[in-house]
């Protein structure tokens with residue numbers, strides 16, 4: 001009797017569902033008529049993507065690990081890049097970075113801070129297809145991408161102790177995070193588009209009021225020691241010849257604005273979305289090293305992000321709009 005009722009109900013619901021055309025509803029309704037155990041065996045209709053917490057192991061335990069020396073050296077290379085691999089180091093063969101900046105100037109706290117394209121879980125996110133190269137890239141490729149662009153330098157040899165150490169450090173920061181997993185706070189925050197073009201003039205005011213006291217009146221940063229000592233910066237430069245080059249992700253308005261919105265001013269990141277865009281526009285309007293060959297980036301042009309501000313473009317919008325926006329209208333036309 002009970003069974004019959006169930007069959008009829010299920011049948012009726014199937015009909016209703018067929019009309020409303022939703023397989024998902026069908027499954028969840030059907031589950032209402034099933035006892036607990038059967039429900040557990042049922043395949044979930046919708047798989048929710050699991051997001052792992054931002055968690056990494058205790059630093060004090062590194063020395064006890066077999067690969068401890070590599071991890072510690074990798075950590076130093078990230079936090080004090082200029083001292084080991086900068087343009088002022090004594091051994092000219094070790095000058096891989098072209099500027100005196102360090103990885104941690106952007107990947108804050110050695111890549112352990114959320115929303116700074118941090119390194120927790122990064123080991124399991126590669127190899128990864130990337131539209132900039134239209135290729136599957138390894139973690140080593142990606143690291144060298146930041147060497148060549150964000151640090152305006154040249155790639156580390158894949159078999160060097162330095163590359164192995166950086167990778168081992170990132171692997172350690174990714175302990176217990178499964179391959180391909182999403183981690184809460186990975187990458188940068190998503191910010192909404194601005195309805196207008198970002199304004200370098202308004203951004204200059206934001207810079208003077210909120211950034212200049214640390215990054216310097218001229219935006220060229222404050223060095224730790226003096227030129228030639230390879231000690232790098234207390235406050236890194238925002239532009240100029242010792243800053244990232246035009247091929248760096250930070251040169252794109254959306255990237256810079258979302259980094260700044262989440263992280264700057266360093267002691268109190270409280271800018272509005274508009275202020276973040278405007279100050280990013282002001283920074284991008286200043287001079288910096290030019291990356292040769294960036295016209296070859298994004299070989300499949302329709303996948304080139306609208307805020308990559310260098311030709312060739314896949315549309316007729318002026319280069320100025322690719323640099324400062326507004327971007328939303330550009331996306332609609334794609």
Ligand code: HEC
Nearest residue numbers: 101102103106117122142143146147150151187244249250
């Ligand atoms: C000027 C700022 C800057 C500096 C300096 C910098 N990076 Fe990056 N890096 C970025 C940004 C921005 C991204 C994210 C780009 C994106 O997702 O569009 C990134 C992404 C990465 C990623 C991929 C992260 C992920 O979750 O996929 C790795 C790995 C990386 N950087 C390594 C390094 C290393 C190693 C150094 C030093 C040799 C370095 N970076 C220096 C800005 C910087």
Ligand code: HEC
Nearest residue numbers: 104105106210211214234236237238260264265266267279
């Ligand atoms: C209290 C000091 C302070 C203030 C104020 C400040 N910053 Fe920073 N900023 C830093 C420090 C320190 C770093 C590097 C972090 C590190 O190395 O740990 C940094 C890094 C950056 C970076 C990435 C590295 C680079 O040089 O490109 C950008 C971009 C940036 N700041 C933009 C801004 C903007 C825009 C403002 C104003 C809205 C601002 N900062 C205000 C201290 C400050």
